[in-house]
Amino acid sequence: MIARIWHGRTPTEKAEEYLEFLNQRAIPDYEAISGNRGSYVLRRLEDDEAHFLTLTFWESKAAVERFAGSDIETAKYYPEDESFLLEFEPAVKHYEVFPTEE
Template sequence: MIARLWHGTTRLDRADAYSTFLGERAMPDYRGTPGNLGAQVLRRDEGDVAHFVTLSYWESEDAIRSFAGTDLLKAKYYPEDESYLLEFEPQCVHYEVRSAG
């Protein structure tokens, strides 16, 4: 199993709206992709910025490709992200899951 982590930031005053967007648009996209084993959104507020991490689990690299494209580590963005994110980090981080409980 592969864990895929993406990080993004938004202004704190836009964080609740972005959280809603992620739940309504991004999470169904993740979870609806064959080979996705689950996805979560994590949020941490720090000063006037909110940090978001999406943590998704995949059965294979092929499953990730069907979600994100041929470049496995390239971050996937949605058109709506333009109105929320402070920057666009180009890559995600992958980890091989060694134990789960």
């Protein structure tokens, strides 16, 4: 399994609206892709900025490609992001996921 992590920042005053956007637009988009195994949004308010991480899980790199295209390291943005984000980070990070032993 592959975990894909994206980071973005908004002004704090737009944090609630951006969270709503992610839950209504981005998360359903991720989860509609064959091979998606789950999606989470993490948020941290820090002074005048809100930091967001999207953490998505995929069955394989091929599944990530179905979502992100052939260059899976490039961040995917939506037109609506322009009204929220303070910058557009160009890359995302991927990690292999291993089950823990019990």
